[in-house]
Amino acid sequence: MSAVLLIAEFDTSGLKNATRQSVRAAQSWNLPVDVLVLGPANAAVLEQAQKLAGVRRVLHANAAHLAHPSAEDAAKLLQSLAADYSVVMAPHTSQGKNILPRFAALQDVGMVSEALEINAPNSYVRPIYAGNLLATVDNKPGLQVLTVRASRWKAVETDGNAEVAQIAAPAADSRVRWISVDHAGGERPELSSARVVVSGGRSLGSAEKFEATLGPLATQLGAALGATRAAVDAGYAPNDIQVGQTGTIVAPELYIAMGVSGAIQHLAGIKDSRVIVAVNIDPDAMIFQVADYGLVADLFDVAPELTAALQK
Amino acid sequence: MKVLVALKRVVDYNVRVRPKADGSGVETAGVKMSVNPFDENAIEEALRLKEAGKATEIVAVSLGNAGAQEGLRHALAMGVDRVIHGEAGDDLDSLAVAKLLKAVVAAEQPQLVLLGKQAIDDDAGQTAQMLAALLDWPQAVAVSKLTVEGNAATVVREIDGGTETLNIDLPAVISADLRLNDPRFVKLPNLMMAKKKPIGAIDLSAVAAAPSLKTLKVAEPPPRKAGVKVNSVAELVDKLKNEAGVL
Ligand SMILES: Cc1cc2nc3c(=O)[nH]c(=O)nc-3n(C[C@H](O)[C@H](O)[C@H](O)COP(=O)(O)OP(=O)(O)OC[C@H]3O[C@@H](n4cnc5c(N)ncnc54)[C@H](O)[C@@H]3O)c2cc1C
Ligand SMILES: Nc1ncnc2c1ncn2[C@@H]1O[C@H](COP(=O)(O)O)[C@@H](O)[C@H]1O
Numbered sequence A: 001m002s003a004v005l006l007i008a009e010f011d012t013s014g015l016k017n018a019t020r021q022s023v024r025a026a027q028s029w030n031l032p033v034d035v036l037v038l039g040p041a042n043a044a045v046l047e048q049a050q051k052l053a054g055v056r057r058v059l060h061a062n063a064a065h066l067a068h069p070s071a072e073d074a075a076k077l078l079q080s081l082a083a084d085y086s087v088v089m090a091p092h093t094s095q096g097k098n099i100l101p102r103f104a105a106l107q108d109v110g111m112v113s114e115a116l117e118i119n120a121p122n123s124y125v126r127p128i129y130a131g132n133l134l135a136t137v138d139n140k141p142g143l144q145v146l147t148v149r150a151s152r153w154k155a156v157e158t159d160g161n162a163e164v165a166q167i168a169a170p171a172a173d174s175r176v177r178w179i180s181v182d183h184a185g186g187e188r189p190e191l192s193s194a195r196v197v198v199s200g201g202r203s204l205g206s207a208e209k210f211e212a213t214l215g216p217l218a219t220q221l222g223a224a225l226g227a228t229r230a231a232v233d234a235g236y237a238p239n240d241i242q243v244g245q246t247g248t249i250v251a252p253e254l255y256i257a258m259g260v261s262g263a264i265q266h267l268a269g270i271k272d273s274r275v276i277v278a279v280n281i282d283p284d285a286m287i288f289q290v291a292d293y294g295l296v297a298d299l300f301d302v303a304p305e306l307t308a309a310l311q312k
Numbered sequence B: 001m002k003v004l005v006a007l008k009r010v011v012d013y014n015v016r017v018r019p020k021a022d023g024s025g026v027e028t029a030g031v032k033m034s035v036n037p038f039d040e041n042a043i044e045e046a047l048r049l050k051e052a053g054k055a056t057e058i059v060a061v062s063l064g065n066a067g068a069q070e071g072l073r074h075a076l077a078m079g080v081d082r083v084i085h086g087e088a089g090d091d092l093d094s095l096a097v098a099k100l101l102k103a104v105v106a107a108e109q110p111q112l113v114l115l116g117k118q119a120i121d122d123d124a125g126q127t128a129q130m131l132a133a134l135l136d137w138p139q140a141v142a143v144s145k146l147t148v149e150g151n152a153a154t155v156v157r158e159i160d161g162g163t164e165t166l167n168i169d170l171p172a173v174i175s176a177d178l179r180l181n182d183p184r185f186v187k188l189p190n191l192m193m194a195k196k197k198p199i200g201a202i203d204l205s206a207v208a209a210a211p212s213l214k215t216l217k218v219a220e221p222p223p224r225k226a227g228v229k230v231n232s233v234a235e236l237v238d239k240l241k242n243e244a245g246v247l
Helices: A017-029 A041-050 A073-085 A094-106 A207-221 A228-233 A300-312 B037-051 B067-077 B092-109 B127-135 B189-195 B235-240
Strands: A004-007 A033-038 A055-061 A089-093 A111-115 A118-120 A123-128 A135-139 A144-148 A164-166 A176-183 A198-199 A224-227 A254-258 A276-279 A291-295 B002-008 B009-013 B033-035 B055-066 B082-087 B111-117 B139-149 B154-161 B162-169 B172-176 B200-202 B212-219 B228-230
Touching: A004 A017, A004 A073, A004 A094, A017 A089, A017 A118, A033 A041, A033 A073, A033 A276, A041 A164, A073 A094, A089 A094, A094 A111, A094 A144, A094 B092, A094 B139, A094 B154, A111 A123, A135 A164, A135 B009, A198 A207, A198 B162, A207 A224, A207 A254, A207 A300, A207 B162, A207 B235, A224 A228, A254 A300, A276 A300, A291 B082, A291 B235, A300 B235, B002 B092, B002 B200, B009 B067, B009 B092, B033 B037, B033 B067, B037 B055, B037 B067, B037 B111, B037 B139, B037 B172, B055 B067, B055 B092, B067 B082, B067 B189, B082 B092, B092 B127, B092 B200, B127 B139, B139 B162, B154 B172, B228 B235
Parallel strands: A004 A033, A004 A089, A033 A055, A055 A164, A089 A144, A111 A144, A198 A224, A198 A254, A254 A276, A276 A291, A291 B228, B002 B055, B002 B111, B055 B082, B082 B200, B111 B172, B139 B172
Antiparallel strands: A118 A123, A123 A135, A135 B212, A176 B162, B009 B033, B139 B154, B154 B162
16 A cells, blocks of 8 residues: 655654654645654654654664664665655655665655645645745656655644554665764754754854854754854854855744844745844844844844843 | 766856746856856865875766856866766756766766765755665765775765764765865966866767656745834844744
């Protein structure tokens, strides 16, 4: 029987919201939806996956070598499951981007990256030119392979009761050796999936001031920190938090731009945010053209004041 | 070690692109074109491998119409040894490109293929992974640091929220992130010299590579509606709480 297979995203703190949102996207085909959990996952992850409303089955490939799944191993595993599915998908994350094109090529089918809309069975709307344009694309009928921008869909409820099936994984590809992972962000949520992003530009002036000015605000909001390329190039912020065309594209509920001019390459990365707030001393800054709420003021005054106001 | 670099000529990143009047595609007539920025990183990395004595020959390939040759001239001016143009249609998707590149790999027998992590026109980010699958080679995607030692490569790749370090056997397919390096500027005399160098050709007409994806329509996204200016932090907090409902 034909069904949809969705690769779950999770970490030690549990199932990611992107997974819950992607389940909703997976329901576009009106087919049963199975969720694939790659590698050893703690009981909480499996429990949360089971509770995803509308999910038929949770497939758990509990092999040690899938703890940090290589594209080689994951694509081979997907290949072993492919006969039962007419859609294989994942959120558009570094994991999905790594694995799914490899799998699609093994199946000799085209793939759709970062679908924003799904018109089942095989038509999609997706961003091109860094989101400056939207393309409507048809994939060939047959097996559909895609990643989705998860934030476009509302997370499903958590009152489901799917069964868990343990599945076997093919042996590890010995040509690829995982060494380490380095999470720069520390305690803060991940930029690409954060609900709130506080972002700063060149005007922050130094790495110390960047952290001292925006850090407390981000912490107060449970937000991820972002930066413009100018701030990154100046060494005020680490390069993995650059937002924009050549950095991370974000679509949070709330994006707060502090001392950001609003260059087109930056705007390309934020314009799908639900609410944009801009603080800038220049009333004519481009950023105000896309901001829902603009405040013409000095960010060094606003940041502490806003942090304090939110504490109340 | 022979290195093959795949590059695509795309609309320059500073150009504000617009849909064609009939919405059938992107207006590219009279628009400035350049080598895809990530592919420049791939070329630069290949040059550095050669300068470090790790690579012996660097071959660059580009698939597409005659315009692709301009991108190849840029690669020559940067310093690659040899370039190959594969004549192909403009409607290629990543799988089709990967199939054509596989044929180029078969002809050239490189130990390392370097690509960009994504083409900034279609933003697919698929070709490297697909080529690796078709070749049954290991892959490393969005690489920001590359070290080649003997028959293996250690790579640092950019992942959501940080980096991941892998060690992979060669031959392999690697795609370049912007952080990999700062591509050198092309000097005018080098560009003049590159104009005189030959551009090789490869006949790929026998390779079955019909695209799977078809673009039906291209449109501008709906613009964000104009917002309001607030006068104080207190007003901002009030709006965020009571109007936008995001706090
Ligand atoms: C190929 C390419 C790709 C690029 N990709 C990206 C990308 O992905 N992301 C990105 O961000 N950029 C990108 N850029 C760079 C982009 O063009 C801009 O240069 C950059 O976004 C500007 O950053 P900024 O707003 O921090 O700096 P500026 O443009 O210098 O703006 C600083 C702003 O801060 C304001 N300001 C100064 N002091 C204060 C204060 N005390 N309080 C409040 N406001 C203050 C000023 O009024 C000004 O508006 C790219 C460029 C190229 C060529
Ligand atoms: N027509 C092409 N010719 C040569 N290389 C290409 C072509 N299209 C894509 N590539 C390579 O594949 C990478 C990723 O492209 P894409 O999968 O389209 O995002 C690019 O950065 C190039 O290195």
